[in-house]
Amino acid sequence: MAKIKKQPRPKAQTPKGFQDYFGADVTARNEMLATIAGVYHRYGFDALETSAVETVEALGKFLPDVDRPNEGVFAWEEDNDWLALRYDLTAPLARVAAQYRNDLPSPYRRYAMGPVWRNEKPGPGRFRQFYQCDADTVGAGSVAADAEICAMLADTLEAVGIERGDYIIRVNNRKVLNGVMEVAGLSGDDKEAERGIVLRAIDKLDRLGADGVRALLGEGRKDASGDFTKGAGLADAQAEVVMGFMEAKRDTGAATVARLNELVGGSAIGLEGVQELETIAALLEAQGYTAERIEIDPSVVRGLGYYTGPVYEAELTFEVTDEKGRPRNFGSVAGGGRYDDLVKRFTGQEVPATGVSIGVDRLLAALRAKGRMDQTAMGPVVVTVMDRDRMADYQTMVAELRNPNDGGEPIRAEVYLGNPKNFGNQLKYADKRASPVAIIAGSDEFDKGIVQIKDLILGAEIAKNATLEEWKDRPSQYEVPRDQMLAKVREILAEHS
Amino acid sequence: MAKIKKQPRPKAQTPKGFQDYFGADVTARNEMLATIAGVYHRYGFDALETSAVETVEALGKFLPDVDRPNEGVFAWEEDNDWLALRYDLTAPLARVAAQYRNDLPSPYRRYAMGPVWRNEKPGPGRFRQFYQCDADTVGAGSVAADAEICAMLADTLEAVGIERGDYIIRVNNRKVLNGVMEVAGLSGDDKEAERGIVLRAIDKLDRLGADGVRALLGEGRKDASGDFTKGAGLADAQAEVVMGFMEAKRDTGAATVARLNELVGGSAIGLEGVQELETIAALLEAQGYTAERIEIDPSVVRGLGYYTGPVYEAELTFEVTDEKGRPRNFGSVAGGGRYDDLVKRFTGQEVPATGVSIGVDRLLAALRAKGRMDQTAMGPVVVTVMDRDRMADYQTMVAELRNPNDGGEPIRAEVYLGNPKNFGNQLKYADKRASPVAIIAGSDEFDKGIVQIKDLILGAEIAKNATLEEWKDRPSQYEVPRDQMLAKVREILAEHS
Numbered sequence: 005m006a007k008i009k010k011q012p013r014p015k016a017q018t019p020k021g022f023q024d025y026f027g028a029d030v031t032a033r034n035e036m037l038a039t040i041a042g043v044y045h046r047y048g049f050d051a052l053e054t055s056a057v058e059t060v061e062a063l064g065k066f067l068p069d070v071d072r073p074n075e076g077v078f079a080w081e082e083d084n085d086w087l088a089l090r091y092d093l094t095a096p097l098a099r100v101a102a103q104y105r106n107d108l109p110s111p112y113r114r115y116a117m118g119p120v121w122r123n124e125k126p127g128p129g130r131f132r133q134f135y136q137c138d139a140d141t142v143g144a145g146s147v148a149a150d151a152e153i154c155a156m157l158a159d160t161l162e163a164v165g166i167e168r169g170d171y172i173i174r175v176n177n178r179k180v181l182n183g184v185m186e187v188a189g190l191s192g193d194d195k196e197a198e199r200g201i202v203l204r205a206i207d208k209l210d211r212l213g214a215d216g217v218r219a220l221l222g223e224g225r226k227d228a229s230g231d232f233t234k235g236a237g238l239a240d241a242q243a244e245v246v247m248g249f250m251e252a253k254r255d256t257g258a259a260t261v262a263r264l265n266e267l268v269g270g271s272a273i274g275l276e277g278v279q280e281l282e283t284i285a286a287l288l289e290a291q292g293y294t295a296e297r298i299e300i301d302p303s304v305v306r307g308l309g310y311y312t313g314p315v316y317e318a319e320l321t322f323e324v325t326d327e328k329g330r331p332r333n334f335g336s337v338a339g340g341g342r343y344d345d346l347v348k349r350f351t352g353q354e355v356p357a358t359g360v361s362i363g364v365d366r367l368l369a370a371l372r373a374k375g376r377m378d379q380t381a382m383g384p385v386v387v388t389v390m391d392r393d394r395m396a397d398y399q400t401m402v403a404e405l406r407n408p409n410d411g412g413e414p415i416r417a418e419v420y421l422g423n424p425k426n427f428g429n430q431l432k433y434a435d436k437r438a439s440p441v442a443i444i445a446g447s448d449e450f451d452k453g454i455v456q457i458k459d460l461i462l463g464a465e466i467a468k469n470a471t472l473e474e475w476k477d478r479p480s481q482y483e484v485p486r487d488q489m490l491a492k493v494r495e496i497l498a499e500h501s
Numbered sequence: 502m503a504k505i506k507k508q509p510r511p512k513a514q515t516p517k518g519f520q521d522y523f524g525a526d527v528t529a530r531n532e533m534l535a536t537i538a539g540v541y542h543r544y545g546f547d548a549l550e551t552s553a554v555e556t557v558e559a560l561g562k563f564l565p566d567v568d569r570p571n572e573g574v575f576a577w578e579e580d581n582d583w584l585a586l587r588y589d590l591t592a593p594l595a596r597v598a599a600q601y602r603n604d605l606p607s608p609y610r611r612y613a614m615g616p617v618w619r620n621e622k623p624g625p626g627r628f629r630q631f632y633q634c635d636a637d638t639v640g641a642g643s644v645a646a647d648a649e650i651c652a653m654l655a656d657t658l659e660a661v662g663i664e665r666g667d668y669i670i671r672v673n674n675r676k677v678l679n680g681v682m683e684v685a686g687l688s689g690d691d692k693e694a695e696r697g698i699v700l701r702a703i704d705k706l707d708r709l710g711a712d713g714v715r716a717l718l719g720e721g722r723k724d725a726s727g728d729f730t731k732g733a734g735l736a737d738a739q740a741e742v743v744m745g746f747m748e749a750k751r752d753t754g755a756a757t758v759a760r761l762n763e764l765v766g767g768s769a770i771g772l773e774g775v776q777e778l779e780t781i782a783a784l785l786e787a788q789g790y791t792a793e794r795i796e797i798d799p800s801v802v803r804g805l806g807y808y809t810g811p812v813y814e815a816e817l818t819f820e821v822t823d824e825k826g827r828p829r830n831f832g833s834v835a836g837g838g839r840y841d842d843l844v845k846r847f848t849g850q851e852v853p854a855t856g857v858s859i860g861v862d863r864l865l866a867a868l869r870a871k872g873r874m875d876q877t878a879m880g881p882v883v884v885t886v887m888d889r890d891r892m893a894d895y896q897t898m899v900a901e902l903r904n905p906n907d908g909g910e911p912i913r914a915e916v917y918l919g920n921p922k923n924f925g926n927q928l929k930y931a932d933k934r935a936s937p938v939a940i941i942a943g944s945d946e947f948d949k950g951i952v953q954i955k956d957l958i959l960g961a962e963i964a965k966n967a968t969l970e971e972w973k974d975r976p977s978q979y980e981v982p983r984d985q986m987l988a989k990v991r992e993i994l995a996e997h998s
Contacts, residue, residue, distance in 0.1 A: 015558060016597075045528075047913075080575060155900070
C-alpha cells in the first residue's frame, strides 16, 4: 500500500497529445460519419464495432520491453495479460475475421469507424487519438472487390460534398513493382535486403523527389544534416527500370498499361499485375467511373511495401493556401489496398482481403478549406429572464419553440438559466451562444400580452454598418402579440438561413 | 531488454469483459444516439467530445497501489504521468469546465456520448466498456435547470420510441433527506458516521426492502450468510422519521408535498428541499409535463448520497419477461441530479451543476423487449455470378440499384465476390446475408436480354408453408427484361417492407 498523499489541487488539462472537440466540430464529424456509413451500407457493407481494448497478443505486437512497456501502443498489464488500445481498425478486423470465421458470411464486407490510439511523441497536428473510417472485404480474391472499393470511395467523396473534378482516385499494383524488381534482377532470396531498401526508397518519393529516390537506389544519400543513408547499390540500368515504373503514367490508361507491359515484359507476376489494373479499369469504366475519377497511376507508391496487390489512394486536386499563405494541393484523404495475409497469424490460413481507410479529420479540413461547411452554426434562440418569478412562463415559451404546434420544424431554443439580475450579461451570453434571436418579456409585456423579439444577427449587422437613418428605418427589435411569437421567430430565422 | 520469444499463434479472442457488436446492433445504437443528440441539441445543449484518455490526476483517483496499479480504472504510467481511460463522462466534464472556464458560455449546457471503461471483474451482462449518454448544465443554480433536464428526458424517451404511459420520471431531493436527518437528531458534526450509515442503508432500499433498511437504521442486520452489518443505532422514533421519508409518496403531488412538509417541519434545509420539489413540479406542469410523466416520489433513493439537491430517475413501467420467463418491471433507464461541487477540486470555486445520464444499452434492450425495433433488418439485394467473365455486367447491375436513375430511393445491393463455381454457395450466402432478392443472369439471359429475379423472402415462406398447388400459383422467381430489373426489384421490396 504505497499511497501517495493527496495533491493540493489537480491540474485541469487535456493530456498531452489529446484533444477536446466542441459543438459544431463534433456534430460535423458525426454527420460525415453517418453519411459515409450510409454509402458503405448501400454497398452491402455491415457495421462492426469492436472495443477500444485488445490483447497485445491479438494486436500482433511482441510483449513489450520492461523499460518501455508501451512503445507505439498504449498498453498495460492486467491479470498476467497485456492489454492495449487499438492502433488501427485493421488489427481488430483480423481478430474478428479469425474468431468468428464460422459465423460470418464469406466474403465478409464490413465497415468500422471510431478512434484509434498511437503512443507517439505528440507534435503540431499530430495527435495520439484520432478517427479512422474503414471498409474492407475479407475473403474475396477477385480484383472486382478492389474495383468495388474504388467505386465506393468515389461515391463516398461525392456524398460528403467533394464535387466531381475535385478528386482523383489513383490505382497502382504491388505485383507490377514485384515484376519491375524481377526485371531489375532483384527477385532472388539473397536480394531481400536490397528489395527492402528499394521499397523504403520509393515510399519516400513524395518527400525526397525523384533525385532523392534515385540516390537511395544507387550508392546512397546524404541528407541536409550530413547524415548518410546507405542505398540499395543498384547499377544505373537497374535503377532506371525502378524509376521508370514510378514515371510510367501516360496520358491515357491504355498508354500507361502499354508502358507498364514494356517495363515488366519478362516477368509473369508483373504481367499479372498489369492485367489486374486493366481489369479494374474495365470494371469501373463499365459502371461509369471513367479516368477523370479513377485512373491507373504507377506513381502511387505509398503503402506498396505493405500491400500485396492493388493499391489505391484518393487525392483532392483543388488548391488550398497553407499556413504561410502559399497555394498547395490539398493531397491525400484516403488510401488502401489488398493484403492477403489478414488472418494467417491466427489460423494459418491465407484469406484475401482488400480495404480502404478514410482520414475523416482531413476530409473535414478539406471541406472547411473549400468553404463547404457551415462555419458559423447558428446558436439557439435565447429566452431572456426579466422577472425571476415568471420562470414557468419563460419555460413555456421555449417549450413552444422546441415542440411547435404549427406543424413546422422544431426550433432550437433555451431559457437563460444564469443569474438574471444583470440583463447585459444575458445579451452577452446570447452573443457567446451565437443566438440568432432573443425573446424579452417583463411585467409590462406580460400585462399587455406581448413579447419583444430581438433579431440579433440583423442587430449586429446594423451596429457594424448602418448609418443613423438606416438604423431608424431598420429596427431589429419587434413587439408582437404573445400568440404570434412562434410565427415571428420563424420569419426571422428564415431570413437568416 | 526482456523480450519474450514469439508465440506460435496468437488467440483470436475478444479480451475478457469486452464485446464485439455487429451490423444492426451497431446501427440501431448509432441511430438512437443521433435521435437523442437531436433532442439535446434542440434544448440548446452543445456537443462535447473529450478523448478516452485522461490523466489520473484529473480523473480524481489517488495514485494507485503498486500492487494493483489500476483498481477501478484502466491506468498506465507514461513519462512519469499516470494516464487512464475515463470511467464516466462527468469527470471529463469537470476537467473541461475548469480548463475552459473563461471561454465557455455560462451556464454551459453540454451533452456527451461515448464509451466509458471500468476495470471490474466482468460478469454476465457486466461489461468493462459500455456507452454513456449524458447531458449536464454547469453554472445554473436555479432548479429551473433541473426541471428542464427532466422535461428533456421525457422528450428524449418519447423520441426514441417509448410511448407516453410507458415511462415515469420520478423526482426526489437530497435536501429533504438532510431535513429528515436534522429532525431525527442526526445533524451535528459528531453524527457524520451515523449519517453515512443512514445514507448507505437507504441506498439499499431496492435490494433489502423496507425491513432490511429499518434494521440497518437500528442495531444492525444479519444477512442470509450470517454476516452482521452494524447499524446506525437510531432509536425507533428517529428511524420512523427516516422510513417515513421514503414512504412519503401519496396519491397526488400536493399530498406528497404536504406529507414531506410534516416530516421536515422543523428544518430550514428540509423545507427548502420541499419548496424546490414544488417549484420543479410547477415549472413542468406549466409546460404540460404532468404527473403521469414526471412526479415527486421520495422513494427514489439511488444516488442520494452523491447528489446535493434534486435527484431524478426515469423508469420504464411496462412489464417484460426475465430470463426465467417471469414478468417483471423493466426498471430504470436513466438517472441524474444536482451536484454542486463539479469543478471545486480544480479551481476551489463552487460551481452548481445538474445532469442526467441515459443508459443507452438498457434503452435499446427495452425497445427490443417491446418489439419496437426491427430485429430482422433486411440484407442487401445480391447479384449472383453465373459467368465470371461478365463481372462488369454484374457490377453495372448493382451500380444501377445503388444509384438508381428513376428518382427513387437507393437500394442496398452487392455482387457476390466469392468463388462463383458452386451456385448453391451463392444462395447460401444470400441467405446468411438475409437478402430479400437475388438477381440471376447467365449467358442465356444475357443473350435474351433478360434477368431472373428471385424473391427470397416469398421463396422461404412458400418452402415452409405452401401446398403444392399454392407453390405452382405463387412463383417466387420472375423473368423480366433487363431494363425492367430496377422496377421489379422495387416492386418486390415494397411488398416486403
